[in-house]
Amino acid sequence: MNKREATKVKTCFSVFEVFQQELDTRHDKHERLVKISRDVTIESKRAIFLLHRVTSVPDAERPPILNEAEGKLEGVRQKIGQIAEELRGEDIFQFHRAFTAGIQEYVEAVSFLHYIRHRGLISLEEINARLVFMKDSAEAAPSGAHVLTFQVTPADYLLGVADLTGELMRLCIGSVGNGDIDTPFQLSQFLRQIHDGFSYIGNTGPYEVSKKLHTLRQSLGKVEDACYALRVRGSEIPKHMLADVFCSRTAHLDTEEGVV
Amino acid sequence: MSVTEMFSCIQGFLSADQDVREDIRKVVQNLEQTAREILTVLQSVHQPAGFKDIPSKCARARELFCSVRTQMGELKTKFPAEQYYRFHEHWRFVLQRLAFLAAFVVYLESETLVTREEVAQILGIEVVREKGFHLDIEDFLAGVLIMASELSRLAVNSVTAGDYSRPLRISNFINELDSGFRLLNLKNDPLRKRYDGLKYDVKKIEEVVYDLSIRGLAKEAESGGDK
Numbered sequence: 001m002n003k004r005e006a007t008k009v010k011t012c013f014s015v016f017e018v019f020q021q022e023l024d025t026r027h028d029k030h031e032r033l034v035k036i037s038r039d040v041t042i043e044s045k046r047a048i049f050l051l052h053r054v055t056s057v058p059d060a061e062r063p064p065i066l067n068e069a070e071g072k073l074e075g076v077r078q079k080i081g082q083i084a085e086e087l088r089g090e091d092i093f094q095f096h097r098a099f100t101a102g103i104q105e106y107v108e109a110v111s112f113l114h115y116i117r118h119r120g121l122i123s124l125e126e127i128n129a130r131l132v133f134m135k136d137s138a139e140a141a142p143s144g145a146h147v148l149t150f151q152v153t154p155a156d157y158l159l160g161v162a163d164l165t166g167e168l169m170r171l172c173i174g175s176v177g178n179g180d181i182d183t184p185f186q187l188s189q190f191l192r193q194i195h196d197g198f199s200y201i202g203n204t205g206p207y208e209v210s211k212k213l214h215t216l217r218q219s220l221g222k223v224e225d226a227c228y229a230l231r232v233r234g235s236e237i238p239k240h241m242l243a244d245v246f247c248s249r250t251a252h253l254d255t256e257e258g259v260v
Numbered sequence: 261m262s263v264t265e266m267f268s269c270i271q272g273f274l275s276a277d278q279d280v281r282e283d284i285r286k287v288v289q290n291l292e293q294t295a296r297e298i299l300t301v302l303q304s305v306h307q308p309a310g311f312k313d314i315p316s317k318c319a320r321a322r323e324l325f326c327s328v329r330t331q332m333g334e335l336k337t338k339f340p341a342e343q344y345y346r347f348h349e350h351w352r353f354v355l356q357r358l359a360f361l362a363a364f365v366v367y368l369e370s371e372t373l374v375t376r377e378e379v380a381q382i383l384g385i386e387v388v389r390e391k392g393f394h395l396d397i398e399d400f401l402a403g404v405l406i407m408a409s410e411l412s413r414l415a416v417n418s419v420t421a422g423d424y425s426r427p428l429r430i431s432n433f434i435n436e437l438d439s440g441f442r443l444l445n446l447k448n449d450p451l452r453k454r455y456d457g458l459k460y461d462v463k464k465i466e467e468v469v470y471d472l473s474i475r476g477l478a479k480e481a482e483s484g485g486d487k
Contacts, residue, residue: 012373016440022397027447091389093345121263124270154273190263197267204274 030098033086037102040079044102044109047072048167051112055174055183069113076106081133084150092151100156107152107160112167119186121194124157155206162198162212165191169219176226184230188223195220280339284350287335294331295357298324302364306413311421314368321365322382328358329384336393344393352399358383359395359403364410371429373437376400398451401444405454408434412461415468424477427468438462 047069054062083099107127114122131150152160168187175183195216203210301320304310310317339347362382366374379395380387386394411430418426438458446452472478 012436012440013443015373015375016443019397019401020443020445023444023446027445091342091345093343121266123266154270158270193263197263200267201271201274204271204278
């Protein structure tokens with residue numbers, strides 16, 4: 001091997017060193033985002049569990065629970081702020097896969113809270129409006145504070161809403177168990193609206209959406225069955241016994257509701 | 261906003277998204293066609309007849325890359341520049357093929373490893389994301405790896421065509437490439453899978469070199485070759 005080839009080897013080496021750095025930076029960022037996304041998922045799940053408790057407490061005790069959930073979600077938003085920070089100046093779709101699961105879970109939690117409070121569907125704009133972060137960073141001195149925004153993509157929003165329907169089904173069964181007769185009928189109507197919406201979108205949406213449509217149908221079916229049972233047998237069974245009827249009816253569908 | 265309004269709003273977004281994808285798919289199809297044409301031209305270097313005439317094959321491929329540049333220009337107009345990765349999947353495959361073809365042409369011309377800048381220039385795209393439609397580093401590396409297996413074929417076929425010195429040069433080149441790739445910390449991703457194939461290319465070329473050396477053909481090549 002002569003001198004010329006030796007230098008060639010060296011340049012090849014240095015070229016790949018550049019690649020190494022670039023790939024490492026990219027992978028590190030991806031890993032950090034996955035980590036934050038996982039935290040977002042965990043905290044959102046906790047908020048959802050907390051919210052399920054509203055069915056089992058008297059009305060007067062609901063506001064503290066809702067406020068606590070709101071507080072948890074505020075923490076989640078801070079985490080999403082970190083995601084926005086990581087994504088500053090990047091193409092968000094490059095790393096989208098890293099945090100999509102967390103964002104969907106957040107959409108689920110925030111829309112669940114919204115439903116319990118306002119009995120309606122939160123809009124994508126409302127979600128995005130709350131994901132604006134003011135960062136007063138020391139290094140970006142000239143402007144003092146800069147605004148960071150995070151945009152939930154319509155696909156993530158849809159997937160989050162699809163997951164919401166599962167929670168609403170639980171809420172429905174849970175409230176029946178507690179002798180609340182009105183909520184199931186409200187819920188079935190709301191779920192039907194969402195179901196119609198998803199049917200309207202059909203398979204134009206991303207692949208995952210059509211997959212979740214099946215689960216949505218099942219949830220809707222359970223809620224409709226519950227309403228049917230309430231209407232038919234509600235008059236003949238005393239309120240406090242309804243819970244038992246539902247426990248036996250739904251136990252084979254989902255063990256979790258059977259516990260209620 | 262009612263639930264129905266909400267959904268029709270989302271639906272509007274989704275169908276717009278699908279239209280964009282449809283447009284992209286059409287252009288990508290043309291790109292794939294051109295890539296196949298270039299590949300056909302370059303495949304002839306494996307034939308004894310084409311082997312003698314590598315420069316003209318390269319020149320012909322270079323001409324075809326002109327239409328690649330035009331088609332790339334068209335592709336760039338189909339979507340907002342900052343959303344490259346949203347639609348990345350659509351052109352990822354063809355871009356890797358084109359990176360391979362560009363790398364192969366450059367290797368046949370000069371027997372050097374193509375730089376990312378050269379590939380980007382040949383394809384009429386950028387190197388860094390900030391400047392617009394660019395060549396993703398992973399796609400570039402995947403292209404280089406495709407070239408490696410093409411070179412292992414070339415090593416075999418050049419022996420058949422009577423050139424005993426080329427396999428030795430290819431062997432050096434591939435070894436360099438292999439040690440370069442060893443520097444990278446690859447994740448368990450498609451690129452890693454491609455890289456895992458590189459060792460078979462290395463092995464194959466080593467076998468060719470071994471066959472040549474044991475019969476004294478390599479020596480003959482070195483003394484009588486073009487070095």
